[in-house]
Each structure stands twice: as structure tokens, then as C-alpha cells.
Amino acid sequence: MTAVSTPPSRGVADTVSNASATPEREQPYAALGLKEDEYLRIREILGRRPTSGELAMYSVMWSEHCSYKSSKIYLRQFGQKVTPAMKKNLMVGMGENAGVVDVGEGWAVTFKVESHNHPSYIEPFQGAATGVGGIVRDIISMGARPVAVMDQLRFGAIDSADTARVVHGVVGGISFYGNCLGLPNIGGETYFDPIYQGNPLVNALSVGVLRHEDLHLANASGLGNKVVLFGARTGGDGIGGASILASDTFSAGGPTKRPAVQVGDPFAEKVLIECCLELFRDKLVEGIQDLGAAGISCATSELASNGDGGMFIELEKVLLRDPTLTAEEILMSESQERMMAVVKPELLDAFLAVTAKWDVETSVLGEVTDTGRLIINWHGEEIVNVEPRTVAVDGPVYERPVAYPTWIDALQEDSASTLARPTTGDELREQFLALLGSANLADKSWITNQYDYFVGGNTALAFPDDSGMIRVDEESGLGFAIATDANGRYCQLDPKQGARLALAEAYRNVAVTGAVPMAVTDCLNFGSPENPEVMWQFSQAVEGLSDGCLELEIPVTGGNVSFYNQTGATPIFPTPVVGVLGVIDDVARRIPSGWQDEGNNIYLLGVTREELDGSAWAGTVHGHLGGRPPAVDLEREKQLAALLRAGSLEGLIASAHDLADGGLAQALAESVMRFGVGARVWITEIMERDGVDAATALFSESTGRVIVSVPREDDVKFRGLCEGRGYPVLRIGVTDASGVGGESGTGAANRSVLEVQDEFTVGLEELRATHRSTLPEHFGHVVG
């Protein structure tokens, strides 16, 4: 089933000699998204007009999505703001398909988060599904076995009718594709806000593991090595732009109508994963690249750019799903589940035997040359002849205008400190429950119950815990933890601070599991780069994030930028999703997020300030967004992480839970609901020590705070640990269970309560009913 040649497509392609002979022909560069100066630069590079095939390649590779032309000058900071310590464990940094980190014992972890926002709005199911598929192929390309996925989702208002359409589609797509791949989905984020109504965010993250010696890179080297395309056949999906070329080349017919959104086949991808891993195991691959955005254009030009020579391709050898595709469409097609490999000629038969075993269709398209050119033929005629770097690497770079948004002054002046606070216990109780059942703090199991986290048998932590955690080595217990965060409301108030807050929270979420934070990936979701105010937000966020990483001494290893996220002229809140990866020497030492035993002391680490600006409380209770987001002290966060790790190593900590959205009240409620163990809590000492009122103690979102539970016998040691390290600690309660059921409901009727002394008491049943009912009310019943 290999190298079956396809019947010739209709029409004759625009050849290089034709392009030289007809310099004056008008080309639809603008409709392909190229600016006039960009088009002129292509002509200058080539010394002639581009062929329609070359125009297709340049237009898609020079797009914002592929070239990072608006963000490049900022993203350099991630590579510049590094210390030798930050590079120590970094095996592959930014610029490859995904970053790779040495986690010890000969193991490495590769991870990356990427956006699939626009396809997911047009066609939520396939958009989200292929988002998972795309990021997973990036991970395979590094030579790794993918072992986990996560998703970072932002939807419009929960009560908008269109939100249900998008939510059902996106969650269904992720569930369908991820479950079918056999990758545990171990966490993520879901937020609702009207600002995302016409532009939901669907980011997908994947993590893979590999032995050091299995690392693969995307380069085409070695004269005479074969260039092989394998996986699904190439079809007409995702080539909206190429139809313009088709109509240009064949003026007889109108534009061909093709779906703009790619369609995914997770079974094909699952087989492709196993096939690739077997190819890696048998050392049959020299270089490998996945086909995602820009398809064959991207894979050939990137592989050739990263290699040491050139490449020759016979495009008619591409196996097609639709034999009527033109050469330009084949170059631009974004059909899913395809990979391109560089294979030594003497290993080709063995390579083809493996792909045949997995029933993966394969065709040899060409070979590595020493011409320094990427040459693509179509039925014997040369249709592309370019220097590959001009397509893949040396694209345009823009220094877009940046303008300080003057509206932000008034926004920051409008502090939440003037909003009415609850004063009585009844008011506090009412607002606590309103927050608990609010769209953004409500239980997300309507979503996560559709994801398999058991598959693989190595999931040590998953939602609703603060991080997902996966065992890497079954003998030693070595594993990684990963968490992502981004608070768009904070970023709207102050994008620099918002990015630092996202980093701090993801870092803390990893630390509370007992893991050591090591590396960062990011997905920077913003509005239009042509809006100077958006560029200001972007530049601020990148500066904040890169400075923050330097302070925490953890490198950014890769990521993605998504611009043009806006509804009409209104950009989304800046949403820089930050993912932090940590390492734990033995996952058996992991710290759960909820209380499992009664009679443990509950401690609050860190201090509480009056920081209600941008909080969930201000948003939910008052519909308010204004002021300045909480302060963040990254040196303090480092101390906190070190303290948690020390406590974990000594086995002193029974549970730890990060305080973030909704503050202490929400963290307490989640700790109760996790396993059904209640608590008696007092907040008077917080109020006295930190000089705050009850509402601030319960709802403030000050950073550097974690609640931990400690068995009584370890009390003295734990307090000593905190005092020795000078970290503020206060005993604020004791766990108190009566009849424990847990999520599985195996216990007796549960009478646990959360009592905030002198203020209010809420029973477990009411907590759970409030927390669990919100999503089903809008999206339908859940099982169990």
C-alpha cells in the first residue's frame, strides 16, 4: 500500500519557467493575506514573480500564525532572559516543535500548549478535536510518547444560547479525540465571560516522555536520504485560501468550495502514534516533522531549512483523498494525521515494513539534495524553486505600532474597595454560596466526566486537584506535575501583572503537589496586532512573563501566539495561558488537594491583604471589574514552593490547596468537597494579624497563599519548618468528619459541614448541590 501514484489532477500548474516568462501576470496576493510590500519582497527574493505554488507557500508560511511576524521581536526576550541555571536541564528550547526538559534518570519530558481558537468557533467539535490532534503530533515529532493532554477553555456568558452550542461541541470534540487516542486528560481550565462570546479560546496542551537517546528533531540532512510522507491521505480540508489560487489559475470555474476547518480521525492518529514509536524504537528515522498548519508547505520548507542541503519533491506522489486537488491545494492542505520523515535509503524497506504493519499509507516523495534549494515538481514540471529559509525562517518581521490604552487609567482608578461588603454572617454565607455556584467557580465535572484520566495507569493526580501528575518511571516512581493558569480579568486591568500572576499561580499549583517547578510553556491569546493598544497589552504581558520566569529561574521552552481574537472591534481580555511543569522524584509522595482525615490541623500559609480588585467576588457579587490586580512577590512564591517540598519530603503535609479565584472561602469549600471531610475554621486571627475584615479574609485573592492540613502528631515539626523559613503561618481550623463518602459515594450518609466560626455553617450536601448544579443547569444532566 505504498507509493501508489495518483492520477494526474486537472489542469496544468503554473511552472517556474512560465512564471519567468509572464512577469506581468496579476496575482491574488491580497486575497491570500499578503500585503503588497510582502508580495514585492517575494518577487525580489526570487528575482521573478512567484509561481502560484510558491505564492501559496509564502502566503501561508508568512501568515501571522506560522511566521510570528508581529510577536517575534518580543518573543526573543524568552530566549534572552535566561541564566546558566535555567539552561541546565533544558535539552531543547524554543523554536522546535516542543521544548524538552531533562527530568533525571535518563528521562526527558516534552510539553507544549497551542491554540485552536478560530476553527473551534466555526466548527466547535472538529476545531477542538483537531486542536488536540495537532499538539499531540508536535509531541510525537520530538521522539516522545504522548502521555497526557489538558485543555484551556474560555467561553462566552454561560447563559447565552450560543455558549451551549460551543461548549457541547468543544467538550465533545476533546472527549472524542483525546479518549480515542488513549491519552489521559489530567486538567485544564474553563472560564465563562461575555468577552469571549464571539471568540472562544480553545487551547490544547500535551506532554510526552522519552529517553534522552530517543530525542528527534525536525531536520532534513544527509544527501540522498528519502523524504517520506505517511499517515492519512491528503484531502481538501483547511485550504480556504488555496481555492482563490485555483480560480486564478483556472479562470474558467469559480472558486472551489472547501471546508475551512480540518476534520479529525483520532483512530488514524492513534495508529500513527504507535507506528512512529516503533519507527523511533527501531531507529529508522533521521528527522521528522508533523504536518499541521500549512501542511506540506510547512513540513518541506522547515525540514529543509533545518537541514544542511536542499530538498527535491515530486508532488504528484502525494496520496490523495480527492484526486481533483490542484498542486497549490496539495501544498496548502491541512489534512490531519500526517507526518513527514527523512529516512536513509538503506533503511527505507524496514521503514515501509513498519508503516505496512500498522496499515499506515506511505509514499516516498523525494530526497535530500545538496542544491540548497527546495524544488517541487508536479508531473515533471518545476513549480517551486526557492531557498527554504526564505519561506520558513526569514519571513517578515514587524515592529507594530504600540499605544498605551488611556482607558486603562480610569479602569485602574475604579477600585473594588468602594463596593459594599457583606457584614453579617448571613450575608457572608449568601455571597459565599453565590460564588461557589458561579459559572467560573462551579464544579466542572460536567466537562471532566467526559474525559478518561485512567488510561495508561500512570495518572497520580487529575482534576479537580491543583495539578495533573503522571508517573514517568514505573520502577522509581519519577513523575511530573503540570498546571496551567490565566486570569483574563487581571490581565485586562494590568497585562504585565496579569501575566506574572498567571505564572505565579501555575507555579504554586505545581508546588502544592510536592513537585519542583522546572519549565514553562505559554499560549498567548490576544486581540488584533494591528490594534496598537493590543500590541501594548502583548508587549506588557511578554515582558511580565519573561521577567517572572527569570526571577523564578524556570525557562520558557516553547509555546504559541494567537492574535486576532476579537468580536467585531472588541478584543478579548489578554489571556496569556501559562503552563508550568514540575518534577517529583516519586509520585507516591504527592500531596492531595482535599482533606481525607479528621482531626488534622488546618494552616494558612501566607498573608491576606485587601485585594479584591478584579476578584471573583467583585465580578460575581457586583458585576465589577476595575482597580489593580493583587501584588505578586515571586521570591516569596519560591520560598513557599521550597517550604511545601520540604514538608512533603518529611511527610508532614496531608493535603495542600492553592488559594486563588474566590480566595480562602472557595479553597475551604473545595477541600471539604474533595473527599467529604468537613472542617471547623476560624478567621478572627487572620483578621487581627493582617488587619482585614471578614469579607477580605474570605474572598481576597492575595497571592503566595496555600492551605495545608497537618496530622496532629506532625504539628510541632510543621510549625518549626515554617518558622525556620520565616514563612507566615496561622492555624485556622481543624478537619472534622462524620461519615465519609468520597466521590464514589461508598460511605454512609454524609453529615460533614464547613463551619466558619461566628459567621456561618454550610453542610456538605448544600455545598455540593450548589457547586455541582450550575453547569448541568445550562448544558444538561450529568450521570451520577
Add this chain to the structure above:
Amino acid sequence: MRIGVVTFPGSLDDRDALRAIRMAGAEPVALWHGEHDLHGVDALVLPGGFSYGDYLRCGAIASLSPIMTEVIDAAGKGLPVLGICNGFQMLAEAHLLAGGLIRNDHGTFIRRDQKLRVENTSTAWTSGFEQGQEIVIPLKNGEGGFIASADELARLEGEGLVAFRYLDVNPNGSLNDIAGVRNERGNVVGLMPHPEHAVEPGFGPDTADAMRSGVDGLTFFTSVIEQVLVAA
């Protein structure tokens, strides 16, 4: 004592099944769907997953894989065979077990820690349980609704061929809350929930004692080891 696990294109829980066998104390043997060879194993697991992408019907294409000729033959001779989730669907498609599996009644994939009652302990895979024992193992499927004709259902119930029943929650609309069934001889058992995901402390379902500490699934594998040893 060697127990095989067949990998089909799209199998997902094959490595988990191999691990479960090892943890129960037997030697796991990886088998490939395209071969006509069971490599002399003493028992066999058809694992969970989405073989052939669940195209046509779940398990339908895999049930025609080359190795299934040997599986059907060996099952007829008494080889213990366990079908988990997609493996159960294959056994139903291959008519080694009665009934069929259809889309969950609520229409979506569901993953949960599922309570079951062991209804029948006279099988190769359940002999280590107590009759009526309640266990919790993970469930995760999109097409787990058990169906059978009225006559067939009456026969399954009448002849004691129901192996497991859902308790507290019927997660997929299965008739009579049936989670798993056995054949007449008791060597072939199929169920939708996943015993191989509840074999190792720290990685199983939650229990009242501790997070993720459930290991009720291990008994499936220790049962068959004991059965084979007794028979030998």
C-alpha cells in the same frame, strides 16, 4: 502461568492489562491481532480501546481480525477469556457472549468510579470474589448500554449468566443494570467497566480510606491465575 493481551489497531488499555497481569503475579504476553498464534497462553484478555476507531460498530471489525479465529477456537475449548469494554464489545460481536452494546442512553462518553455487584462467582475471572460482593472499579465508555432481546435477557437472568450489575447509578442505560455477562461454561466473561484500572494503590478509584487507593480489579486476575493452577 502466562496470560496474553491482544493489541488491535486502536487498542488503548492493552498496556494497563499487561501491567495488571504482572501485578497479579502472572507473566504478561503481548499478542498482535494480525497473527494466527496465541503463543500458548493459559488465559487471554481482549483489552479496552477504540479498535478500528469504533467504525461500523464498536468491536465489529476487530471481531474479524485474524487472531479471533484462534480466540474463538480456544474459548470453545475452555481457555479463560476476559473482554474489557471494547473487548466485551468484540466478544459480543463474535457471539462468544450474548447481547450487544449500544450508545449510552444519555449520548455522551462517561468516566466515573463505578460501584458494581458481583452476581456470579463461578467463572474463571470472578471466583475470588464473594457472591454479592460490592466493588468499585473505573468505568469509561461512550457505547456501554447493554441490550438483549426479551427472551435472551430472560435466559441470561434465568441461567445465572449475569456476572456484574451496576449499583447506585446505571451509567449508560443498560437493561437490568447489567454491567457484564459470562458464557455457559464460565470461561468467557465480558464487562464494560475496567478492572485493569483498579489494581495498583495510588492509581485506582477513590475509596473511603484514601485517594485513588481502590484495587478491587486485581481479583479478576488473581482469580484466573488460581483457576488455571487448579486445573493444571
